Amino acid sequence: MIEFVAVTEQDKAYLLDLRLKTMVEHLENQGLFLSLEQHQARVAEHFEHSHLVLNDGQCVGAAKFIVSDQAISLLQLQIAPKEQGKGLGTKVLDALKAQTAEINLTVLKANPAYGLYQRAGFKTLGEDDYEFHMQWQK
Numbered sequence: 001m002i003e004f005v006a007v008t009e010q011d012k013a014y015l016l017d018l019r020l021k022t023m024v025e026h027l028e029n030q031g032l033f034l035s036l037e038q039h040q041a042r043v044a045e046h047f048e049h050s051h052l053v054l055n056d057g058q059c060v061g062a063a064k065f066i067v068s069d070q071a072i073s074l075l076q077l078q079i080a081p082k083e084q085g086k087g088l089g090t091k092v093l094d095a096l097k098a099q100t101a102e103i104n105l106t107v108l109k110a111n112p113a114y115g116l117y118q119r120a121g122f123k124t125l126g127e128d129d130y131e132f133h134m135q136w137q138k
Helices: 009-029 036-044 088-097 113-119
Strands: 002-006 050-055 058-067 072-079 102-108 123-127 131-137
Touching: 002 088, 009 036, 009 050, 009 058, 009 072, 050 088, 058 088, 072 088, 088 102, 088 113, 102 113, 113 131
Parallel strands: 072 102
Antiparallel strands: 002 050, 050 058, 058 072, 102 131, 123 131
């Protein structure tokens, strides 16, 4: 069962490590080379909306999302590399879908998670130079 647990200041090192392990390759494939400080700033951005993702009580990643009355804005979803390929991304999305009628997100064009979102029923609404803008509706 997927659970979301609000992060604390003590989780920042884990979140940075997870971001570096899961995002650098995709960012660099897009031609985006970020400094350590830029990655730290991304972890800090909307930190109050960050959650550890637990699967049956075990931490398997992190998700950053903002819940409003109308929708959830999924800002980040990162599954630990050793946990990828086990269907956990789908489980996380299903857990979020159970809380809302609409989810909005952006995904790097070079990120294979784009396929995950498509399989989960997200539609591509638009794009910019680096990202696809996607939405799921109940």
